[in-house]
Amino acid sequence: GQNIDQPTEMTATEGAIVQINCTYQTSGFNGLFWYQQHAGEAPTFLSYNVLDGLEEKGRFSSFLSRSKGYSYLLLKELQMKDSASYLCAVSIYGQNFVFGPGTRLSVLP
Amino acid sequence: NAGVMQNPRHLVRRRGQEARLRCSPMKGHSHVYWYRQLPEEGLKFMVYLQKENIIDESGMPKERFSAEFPKEGPSILRIQQVVRGDSAAYFCASSERAPTGTDTQYFGPGTRLTVL
Numbered sequence: 001g002q003n004i005d006q007p008t009e010m011t012a013t014e015g016a017i018v019q020i021n022c023t024y025q026t027s028g029f030n031g032l033f034w035y036q037q038h039a040g041e042a043p044t045f046l047s048y049n050v051l052d053g054l055e056e057k058g059r060f061s062s063f064l065s066r067s068k069g070y071s072y073l074l075l076k077e078l079q080m081k082d083s084a085s086y087l088c089a090v091s092i093y094g095q096n097f098v099f100g101p102g103t104r105l106s107v108l109p
Numbered sequence: 110n111a112g113v114m115q116n117p118r119h120l121v122r123r124r125g126q127e128a129r130l131r132c133s134p135m136k137g138h139s140h141v142y143w144y145r146q147l148p149e150e151g152l153k154f155m156v157y158l159q160k161e162n163i164i165d166e167s168g169m170p171k172e173r174f175s176a177e178f179p180k181e182g183p184s185i186l187r188i189q190q191v192v193r194g195d196s197a198a199y200f201c202a203s204s205e206r207a208p209t210g211t212d213t214q215y216f217g218p219g220t221r222l223t224v225l
Contacts, residue, residue, distance in 0.1 A: 033213065042113075042200060042216040043152070087151065096142060096165060097214060101151040 002026045004100035006088050011106045012078055020073045020103045022088030030091040034062050034073045037085045037102065046086075047073070075105075083107045111136065113203050113217035114183075121223045128188040128195070130220045134203030141184045142202045142214060143176060152200065158184060159207075191224045198222075 003025045012018040024032070031050040035043035049055055049064035049071060061074040073086055088100040114133040122128050134141050139160050144152040154168040158178035169176065173191075178184040188195055198221050202214040 035216075042218045045213050045215065048213060089152075096154045096157055096168075097152075098154065099144075099152040 002090070002092070002098045004088055004090060004098060006086075006100040006103045008101065009104045009106070011108060014078055014080060014107055014109050016078050017074065017076050018078060018105065020075070020086050020088075020105065022071045022073070022100055024069050024071070024088070024090050024098075024100075026069075026090050026092055026098060028093040029066065030093040032062075032064055032071050033089045033091065033097065034060075034071075035087040035089065037087055039084075043087055078107050080107050080109065113138075113201055113215055115199075115201050115217035115220050117220060118218060119221050119223070121225060122191050123225050124192055125190050128191050128222055130186040130188075130199050130201075130222070131183040132186070132201030132203075132217055133183040134201075135205075135215055138203035138205050138215075140204045140207060140212075141178050142204075143184075143186050144200045144202065146198045146200060146219075148197075155186070188222075191222075193224050196222055196224045 005023045033048050034046040036046050037043040047062040049062050054063045059076045064071045083106050085102040085104045087102045089097040116131050141158045143155040146152050156169045156176045157165040161180050173189045175187045198219045200219045201217045204212040204214045206212040
């Protein structure tokens with residue numbers, strides 16, 4: 001079976017840094033994606049990792065360790081608009097995306 | 110370049126009626142995916158289609174649900190004889206290449222189905 005775990009909820013303060021973890025156990029692996037989803041809206045693509053290491057994109061960075069089945073999304077200089085759910089998804093070769101349950105991030109003033 | 114389009118955005122049906130959800134992929138994308146999201150839950154894969162072909166329907170309930178992606182026109186997710194448990198947000202995504210590649214899926218705004 002496929003299993004992806006993320007913390008259910010996190011809270012952080014405006015201007016701070018937050019790290020959202022994702023662990024996965026899947027039958028295949030063709031890359032790991034992070035999406036942001038505001039309440040009532042569509043998920044929007046944030047980042048993609050297929051090789052081990054850190055990918056940086058402005059205030060957002062994503063890290064992958066394939067041997068550990070582990071990824072994290074790092075958000076810096078948090079803004080109120082970053083309050084959203086963050087979805088970790090694994091692309092499985094020959095199949096599809098398997099999504100984690102999502103982490104709901106609340107940014108407080 | 111328009112994004113993925115879905116309609117209707119909101120759909121209300123009574124138990125036993127049929128629901129038809131439409132999805133037009135991004136221009137140049139020939140791969141379409143349907144997902145269901147229950148309140149406070151993650152996205153669950155339902156079906157993956159290419160033009161005129163169902164590639165993977167492993168997440169689709171065996172009864173009452175069907176999907177198509179004709180040569181011309183949008184992809185359709187059809188739910189027959191809806192029940193209250195079908196109430197959810199249904200998202201469509203599209204990609205340029207098959208999921209065997211490293212291609213991102215882009216999501217539409219979703220259709221929120223409410224069954225009374």
